[in-house]
Amino acid sequence: MKLSPVNKLPADVHRRQFLAAGAFAIISPLAVWSLSPAAALTGYTKTISALKRGVMAETAAHRRYVLFARLAKADGYKGLAYLYMALADSELIHAENYNRILVKLGEFPVEPEIRGIPAGNAKENLIFAAEREVDSIEKTYPTLLKSMGSEGYHDAISVIRYSWSSHKQHRDIIKRIRRWSPSAFEMVARKIDEKTDRYYICRICGSTVTRLPREACPVCGEPPLSYRLVSPDQFL
Ligand SMILES: [Fe+2]
Ligand SMILES: [Fe+2]
Numbered sequence: 141m142k143l144s145p146v147n148k149l150p151a152d153v154h155r156r157q158f159l160a161a162g163a164f165a166i167i168s169p170l171a172v173w174s175l176s177p178a179a180a181l182t183g184y185t186k187t188i189s190a191l192k193r194g195v196m197a198e199t200a201a202h203r204r205y206v207l208f209a210r211l212a213k214a215d216g217y218k219g220l221a222y223l224y225m226a227l228a229d230s231e232l233i234h235a236e237n238y239n240r241i242l243v244k245l246g247e248f249p250v251e252p253e254i255r256g257i258p259a260g261n262a263k264e265n266l267i268f269a270a271e272r273e274v275d276s277i278e279k280t281y282p283t284l285l286k287s288m289g290s291e292g293y294h295d296a297i298s299v300i301r302y303s304w305s306s307h308k309q310h311r312d313i314i315k316r317i318r319r320w321s322p323s324a325f326e327m328v329a330r331k332i333d334e335k336t337d338r339y340y341i342c343r344i345c346g347s348t349v350t351r352l353p354r355e356a357c358p359v360c361g362e363p364p365l366s367y368r369l370v371s372p373d374q375f376l
Pocket of ligand 1: 201230234307
């Protein structure tokens with residue numbers, strides 16, 4: 141699925157997107173500026189490079205989902221908007237995790253600027269989101285892990301694996317919707333509006349669930365207290 145540039149979006153969304161570009165051109169500024177590099181560690185050049193590429197990819201995904209959420213909301217698809225907001229929150233945690241490890245390795249956190257995010261109509265965006273999730277599971281994370289070679293920096297491997305696992309959750313959530321949507325998108329999208337799930341995100345790993353785990357996060361193993369309920373307006 142190839143999407144068009146955002147210049148065909150409704151004027152109101154355009155305006156808000158422009159404003160947001162100023163506010164969120166860098167990821168979570170407070171989180172980034174609170175990080176100060178530790179003494180540089182040597183021997184982790186491949187790991188550092190992989191983490192930097194990871195921040196770029198996660199930040200792009202975060203911005204894309206925020207945009208999809210705004211568009212869905214503008215078109216009246218409240219349920220889809222809330223889903224995208226949850227996914228955007230998860231992506232932000234992935235990016236922040238990599239930046240935290242970069243700092244441990246003596247690097248400054250990466251503050252990527254993401255421009256020209258493509259978007260289409262509600263149905264196209266949902267299909268695109270599903271395709272990108274599958275792509276990240278099959279290509280992005282295996283490639284990142286492989287590119288670190290034998291450097292074996294445990295914390296870096298852990299956070300990338302956290303992201304990989306939570307993307308499988310994203311894929312499964314979208315799949316449940318997409319299973320019905322090719323032939324009856326409108327009906328399904330409206331049904332989601334009527335019966336919207338609650339989304340919870342683990343602040344440690346970005347795990348994305350619709351019911352709180354009873355004992356521990358299925359991805360990172362932390363207690364359920366590590367989860368936060370996503371607000372439908374979180375990034376608006
Ligand atoms: Fe991610
Ligand atoms: Fe977790």
